[in-house]
Amino acid sequence: MDIIEKSASTPHPPYYAVIFTSLKLNNDEEYNKSSEHMLELVAQSEGFLGVESLRNDSGFEVTISYWRNLEDIKAWKNNFEHLLVQKRGRENWYKHYKVRICKVEREYDFNN
């Protein structure tokens, strides 16, 4: 799958970030396909601003998605296909996950 490998382009703060960290029980092909599909689906979601995602061979993953507001985050959480995948994740894929809902208050960057 295409793991996103650059800083997301986001508008001036304030906006929101959802920090999702997870540890997988196993790394099966179905998980990879499902992740890919979710990234396609979330990109079409109202208020979605961007995503950054990295994982390693130990099954640890950090995915940060950026959003316009809390209502858009809630709508994505309750997206029907996404709900099915969340259920599948709890039953089959994840040993642990944590979701942090954050308001991005300030930012700065550097380009060489």
Next chain:
Amino acid sequence: MDIIEKSASTPHPPYYAVIFTSLKLNNDEEYNKSSEHMLELVAQSEGFLGVESLRNDSGFEVTISYWRNLEDIKAWKNNFEHLLVQKRGRENWYKHYKVRICKVEREYDFNN
């Protein structure tokens, strides 16, 4: 170096997150040593709550550090050794970086 590979243990919100995403020009040994030293140093910093960090072979890195409040974040940013490393990073290591200061408002987790 020991890249942190699990969800950080943090207190109940509100607290703060600093999302640091970067793309490196090159992956030299000095950078790795410096990162390791900074992780040791930040862990002793007042108000530091935890860190999650992942990088890949393309030089993309996501490091999220968690903090008690904005004052503690500012104190770490202005730590003398850290300032030297930030300067070195802009001169030698980074093609790009972005820093987002966020207030963690809500969170939930799952354990299997």
